[in-house]
Amino acid sequence: MSPEGFWNKSWDRCCYLVFLIVIATGSCFAHVYLSMLNIFFGKKKREGIIFYPYAEKGSSGAYNRIQQFEKLLQSDNIPYKIAFTSQDDIAMQIYDGVRWKWYFYLLNLYWIRIFQLKEIFNYDVVVIQRGLFPFHYSLKKPLLEKLVAKINPNMVIDFWDSVFETQPVLVPLTVQYAKTVTVSNDFLKENFLRWNKNVVIWKLGFNTAEYQEKTDYEIHQPIRLVWTGLPHNLNNLDFVLPALEFIHQIHPIILVIIGREKPAFTSIPIEHHLWNANTFFDLLNGADIGIYPEKNSVHAKGKSAMKVMDYLTTGLPTIGVEYGLLAEAKHLENIYIANSVEDWKTGLQLLITDKKLREKIGTNGRQTVIENYSLNENYKSLKSILFEQ
16 A cells, blocks of 8 residues: 555544544533423423424425425424535535545534524424434434434334345434334335334325426437436446447437436436426426336335326326335336346337337326325425324
8 A cells, every 4th residue: 555545544534533433422412401401491382393304405305395395384383493514516526535534524414403403492493314313324223213202202213115135234223213204115025014003105295286297209319218317326327228229220319317426337328417496397398218227136026106296296107126116106107117138129119219108107197296206295295294193
């Protein structure tokens, strides 16, 4: 090892030790801090909801599960507050593969969250997404959740994917302190019932008015296939690449990628767009077919398939694997289900050449969302879970 490499590794280890010490100190401080506040404000009348999102403002989870209900909460005069910690733009600037920078970013989030916990004395219901300490994947104990549950037992913890797979120690311990656990699908409910007996399905909700309804099902030349998602999901495209390459030889295609990064392969023309609320809905509406490739795994089965819901809400004909799909998905009715490369070849060929099928799947998909995942019905479910259970 070079002297520079040795120094960098030693520095990372030193920073990690500091990180652990500060976390332990923070845990002790949080205990004293909340105990003191409980003495003065423990009997204070509480009303409304305090939300503790996992990720940054505008992220898919924060927006779909919290932010989009703000106007409805305001119209019902329900007091609420959303306590964000993470700032995605800052995280991307500082996290360039250097570990010590990431440790200090996590510490910043942790201490912000500790001081945000004073809000549990002001609100009747505490809603936590996944956990109170975002992005610390090696965390083993729910340090803050245990303290909150003692002071305000009306604690709801929400999950919309299989995070218990990546945090097999932390998640089971965390949900034991929740009064209610909300999940987005049956697969998650079955798994979380192992650790908490009060698990309720709270589906995703979509404001269909935000989406540009697709009405033109003529095919573009070249054909526009669209995929949207986070960088760690890009490798799922490798699974269907042989099918895409096969189709490209018969029908020229462009793969429209909406996300932070684009795939490394060059055998298919790529049109890359960063996710932006001002262009996202236009890009979906202007595509011909939405694609949802995913590998068969526990993670996939627990997904909420947010991209599929975006496609369907637009009225975009969609092809995808069966894992993680909405319960109402029906092959050749509101989606084309394709689990193998050969299925994808057949399905893409059929969707490209059959306008009536594209229109049928697209319009049925949007109607499925309207009937089962509307924003207003989802909001009613949320209020029932938080205030009636």
